Amino acid sequence: MNENARPIFTVAPRRASPAGWIAIVAVAMLAVVPLLCGGPVVDKLTTLCVYVLLAVMWNLLAGYAGLVSVGQQAFFGLGGYFALRLVEAGLPPYPALVAGAFASAGIAVPISLFLLRLRNGEFAIAMWVTAEAFRLLVMFDPLVQGETGTSLLALNAYEPDLRRNLTYWVALASMAAMTAGSYWLLCRRIGWAARAIRDDEDAAASIGIETMRVKRVIFIVAALGCALAGCIWLASAITFQPRTNFGVQWTVFMLFMVLVGGLRSFEGPIIGALLFFAVQEIFGDFGAWYLAGLGAVAVAFALYLPEGIWGALRSRTGIELMPTQVKHP
Amino acid sequence: MPVAILEGTSLSKRFGALRVLRSVSLSVAAGEILGVVGPNGAGKTTLFGVLAGALRPTEGRVLLNGDDVTAANAARRCRLGIARTHQVPRPFLGMSVFENVLAAAAFGGGLAGQAAQEGAAEALHRSGLVDCANRPAASLGLLDRKRLELARALATRPRVLLLDEIGGGLTEAELDVLVGLVRDLKQDGMTIVWIEHILHALLRAIDRLVCMAEGGVIAEGEPRAVMADETVMRAYLGGVA
Numbered sequence: 001m002n003e004n005a006r007p008i009f010t011v012a013p014r015r016a017s018p019a020g021w022i023a024i025v026a027v028a029m030l031a032v033v034p035l036l037c038g039g040p041v042v043d044k045l046t047t048l049c050v051y052v053l054l055a056v057m058w059n060l061l062a063g064y065a066g067l068v069s070v071g072q073q074a075f076f077g078l079g080g081y082f083a084l085r086l087v088e089a090g091l092p093p094y095p096a097l098v099a100g101a102f103a104s105a106g107i108a109v110p111i112s113l114f115l116l117r118l119r120n121g122e123f124a125i126a127m128w129v130t131a132e133a134f135r136l137l138v139m140f141d142p143l144v145q146g147e148t149g150t151s152l153l154a155l156n157a158y159e160p161d162l163r164r165n166l167t168y169w170v171a172l173a174s175m176a177a178m179t180a181g182s183y184w185l186l187c188r189r190i191g192w193a194a195r196a197i198r199d200d201e202d203a204a205a206s207i208g209i210e211t212m213r214v215k216r217v218i219f220i221v222a223a224l225g226c227a228l229a230g231c232i233w234l235a236s237a238i239t240f241q242p243r244t245n246f247g248v249q250w251t252v253f254m255l256f257m258v259l260v261g262g263l264r265s266f267e268g269p270i271i272g273a274l275l276f277f278a279v280q281e282i283f284g285d286f287g288a289w290y291l292a293g294l295g296a297v298a299v300a301f302a303l304y305l306p307e308g309i310w311g312a313l314r315s316r317t318g319i320e321l322m323p324t325q326v327k328h329p
Numbered sequence: 330m331p332v333a334i335l336e337g338t339s340l341s342k343r344f345g346a347l348r349v350l351r352s353v354s355l356s357v358a359a360g361e362i363l364g365v366v367g368p369n370g371a372g373k374t375t376l377f378g379v380l381a382g383a384l385r386p387t388e389g390r391v392l393l394n395g396d397d398v399t400a401a402n403a404a405r406r407c408r409l410g411i412a413r414t415h416q417v418p419r420p421f422l423g424m425s426v427f428e429n430v431l432a433a434a435a436f437g438g439g440l441a442g443q444a445a446q447e448g449a450a451e452a453l454h455r456s457g458l459v460d461c462a463n464r465p466a467a468s469l470g471l472l473d474r475k476r477l478e479l480a481r482a483l484a485t486r487p488r489v490l491l492l493d494e495i496g497g498g499l500t501e502a503e504l505d506v507l508v509g510l511v512r513d514l515k516q517d518g519m520t521i522v523w524i525e526h527i528l529h530a531l532l533r534a535i536d537r538l539v540c541m542a543e544g545g546v547i548a549e550g551e552p553r554a555v556m557a558d559e560t561v562m563r564a565y566l567g568g569v570a
Contacts, residue, residue, distance in 0.1 A: 189441075192424075192432040199421035202383060206415070207485055208407035208437030264423060328427035328453075328462035329446065 019321035027176045034165040049171035055269035057225035058254035063263040065218040066198030071127025072226045077246035079104040079227030080234035093154045097231040104227035135246035149241035167235040174228040186324040256298045262308030266322040334359040340389035349375045351544040365524045367541035381413040382406040407437040410488030418474035420466040427462040430484045437485025456480035492523040504530045
């Protein structure tokens with residue numbers, strides 16, 4: 001505890017990360033894919049965008065803010081439902097899809113007041129219960145017809161290729177914007193606050209962090225991302241079935257992507273999403289066994305490689321493409 | 330009579346049937362160093378929790394500079410100038426040592442940008458942790474974790490600093506440095522309340538001493554007089570007197 005010498009500090013200006021430029025170029029290249037490739041490729045890339053979006057959102061929630069939710073399908077499903085309702089009210093389909101996502105995130109505002117008072121396992125279960133409650137409520141709507149569900153038939157007004165491309169561009173834009181937005185948040189004060197809360201909520205409060213306010217911002221952003229994913233899913237699947245759109249499998253997918261890719265790193269979940277997409281392509285036809293296999297792999301990673309693929313790679317090589325830490329100068 | 334910067338009036342805290350604090354009143358003058366001693370289970374750490382806002386008192390009020398802050402949460406009280414260290418260190422294990430302290434400077438200290446970085450670096454320096462700045466907090470041993478508690482509290486730029494047993498486990502030389510640091514902080518105008526079992530270190534730093542037992546204050550005043558008090562000897566030294 002050396003109290004005399006006062007150190008002199010210079011803080012190096014932050015260099016633009018090459019990974020950031022690579023990401024911008026990659027998104028720009030992805031944006032022109034529909035002009036070069038056929039429909040099946042575009043459809044697959046739309047699915048991939050949804051997966052990346054979901055993985056990044058769950059990592060933001062659980063990996064950075066410690067909010068382990070198993071009920072993000074609540075916002076995924078509600079986004080689609082609100083979009084259907086808005087189309088029914090006369091809005092054109094694509095604006096309705098985006099507005100539906102924002103409406104779903106709007107629901108996150110009041111429910112965060114109650115849910116975020118709970119911690120850890122209680123929060124996780126309460127989120128699941130909330131998702132189920134929303135599903136049941138939505139099933140009461142005559143438009144949805146209970147278990148039967150409904151379809152976004154208004155989308156048939158578009159010529160199929162145009163519809164496919166528009167949906168893809170919405171997916172790509174949502175994925176890019178939410179990913180960049182999360183990264184921007186995590187590099188700022190609120191990112192430090194979120195990580196402090198994740199590690200010890202009471203200690204975070206003791207150093208002046210308004211923990212509820214920080215958790216609410218993260219929760220609402222993640223709700224928006226999951227709702228956008230749900231709306232894009234509706235646009236590409238056309239059909240809306242409460243059991244599918246509010247299904248807990250979405251949380252299973254998010255868990256898989258984030259745990260396998262690497263919780264608490266920004267790169268990990270994106271890698272997890274790519275891997276999950278590949279696994280889905282190869283083994284997706286095996287039905288229930290496929291889901292059991294996914295669960296087993298996620299458990300194996302949690303037990304034997306808790307840092308995930310990227311975490312293991314990072315600790316072995318020291319590579320960091322998208323750092324969210326602040327270094328002492 | 331100097332102005333009380335921090336005051337607790339008739340503070341009680343119950344956890345169910347268990348009464349941990351029984352109507353404790355405590356007044357800390359601006360610029361003084363107040364020591365708190367007492368056997369384990371006397372309610373010292375609970376008192377800190379109530380003063381810092383981590384715990385709501387069942388009864389009583391907490392005043393900072395004469396303003397009632399009983400309803401203010403821990404985060405707000407920290408920003409108003411009350412910082413504490415935890416008896417069992419509670420570092421943010423997923424962050425680096427520097428980031429732990431930077432968050433404290435940014436939020437509790439209300440600093441931004443370069444000022445926050447400098448504030449954090451200075452707190453690390455004063456606590457003797459500057460060499461570990463970029464290490465993960467999880468890699469620190471117990472003593473360094475205690476130093477991190479201190480650095481984090483200092484980075485919030487407190488007016489009142491509550492120290493909860495940060496001397497335990499230090500060598501004599503390290504204790505000397507700690508006592509020197511506490512005196513320096515007083516010179517800088519900080520008010521300090523220090524819970525400590527290592528009496529010889531404590532007595533070298535403090536202006537006044539409070540002894541607690543079974544949730545109440547049993548003696549307070551000039552340190553040596555308090556330690557010589559018969560009730561204190563019985564409660565604190567287990568009745569050997």
